Amino acid sequence: MPDLRFGIEGADAIPYAVSPQIALRIQIQNLVAQEQIQTIILQAQVQIETTRRLYRDEEQGRLLDLFGEAERWGQTLRTMLWTHATVNVRPFVGRTVAEMPVPCTFDFNVGATKYFDGLMEADIPLCLLFSGTVFYEAAESGLHIEQIPWHNEARFRLPVKVWKRLMDHYYPNSAWLSLRRDVFDRLHQFKRQRGIATWEQAVEQLLR
Numbered sequence: 001m002p003d004l005r006f007g008i009e010g011a012d013a014i015p016y017a018v019s020p021q022i023a024l025r026i027q028i029q030n031l032v033a034q035e036q037i038q039t040i041i042l043q044a045q046v047q048i049e050t051t052r053r054l055y056r057d058e059e060q061g062r063l064l065d066l067f068g069e070a071e072r073w074g075q076t077l078r079t080m081l082w083t084h085a086t087v088n089v090r091p092f093v094g095r096t097v098a099e100m101p102v103p104c105t106f107d108f109n110v111g112a113t114k115y116f117d118g119l120m121e122a123d124i125p126l127c128l129l130f131s132g133t134v135f136y137e138a139a140e141s142g143l144h145i146e147q148i149p150w151h152n153e154a155r156f157r158l159p160v161k162v163w164k165r166l167m168d169h170y171y172p173n174s175a176w177l178s179l180r181r182d183v184f185d186r187l188h189q190f191k192r193q194r195g196i197a198t199w200e201q202a203v204e205q206l207l208r
Contacts, residue, residue, distance in 0.1 A: 001146060002134050003031040004040075008126075008156035009097060013166035020104040020170045022162060024128075026087070026154075029095045036137040037096075040089035042148070045129040046102060048080040048115060049155075052125035062118035066111060082112045082126070106167055106176050116163045123157035130154070 009025040026044075030037060055063070060070045067076040087100040107113055116124065130152040138144050179187065191202040 001032070001144070002035055002037060002136055004134070004148065004152065005029045005031065006128070006130055006152055006154045008128065008154050011156070011158050011162050013162055013169060014101060015169055017101070020106070020166050021101040022104060022158070022166060023099040023101055024085075024156070026098045026100050026128075027095070028089060028092070028098060030093075033094050035093065037089070037092050038135040038137060038143065039091060040098075040132060040134050040148075042087050042089055042098065042100070042130065042132045044085050044100060045131075046082045046085060047127045047129065048082050048112065049125040049127050050077050050080060050115070053122065056120060059118055059120055062120075063115065066114045066118065079127070080111060080115065086132075104163065104166060106171050107178060108176065109178050116160070119160045121160055123159050124163070126156045126158050128154050128156070 005028075007027040007029075009027050011022055011024050014021040014023050026042070028040070028042075050067075055070075060073075067073055083103055085100050085102045087098050089096065089098045105113055108117070129150070130148055131150060132148045134146045134148060136144055136146070187199075187202060187206075190196075190206070191199065194202075194205070196202045196205065
């Protein structure tokens with residue numbers, strides 16, 4: 001029966017995907033050294049451990065609408081669920097590395113986007129909780145199937161610059177803003193009535 005250990009070697013932005021994704025390089029080691037792993041359907045719940053880093057004064061200001069005033073952060077700063085991710089791991093014996101694509105969004109209605117955008121530098125403390133199914137060959141009894149125990153996890157500090165580089169690539173010099181339908185209709189009417197060419201110009205006129 002496999003005895004698996006997980007770690008994270010690094011992360012990179014995926015430049016040419018249908019939607020923005022970060023690839024986490026997952027190191028997988030089977031302590032039963034000679035056992036043939038046929039495949040692993042590996043799932044991960046990706047959490048942001050917000051309390052495991054320090055925040056500059058400017059970052060505290062940028063995170064105000066997410067966590068409130070800094071004086072309240074002892075109550076409001078909590079581990080956040082970022083997303084879920086899945087990868088099918090190729091056959092291996094002993095050790096392998098698999099790239100797990102993690103979907104990202106630039107929607108500022110999503111708490112993770114507000115958090116990532118609010119950080120200026122350093123890293124994002126992540127915890128991955130693993131689950132899934134292992135298909136492996138036993139020495140004399142053929143193919144077996146086992147579930148990955150829920151206690152398997154790994155921590156990683158994702159550099160902030162990886163996320164920012166990803167968003168700069170997919171959304172150069174732009175950001176997404178979601179509006180309530182009635183508010184959008186009023187903004188659209190404002191834009192039409194004044195013959196304004198772009199949404200940016202409409203918002204700039206309102207800001208003035």
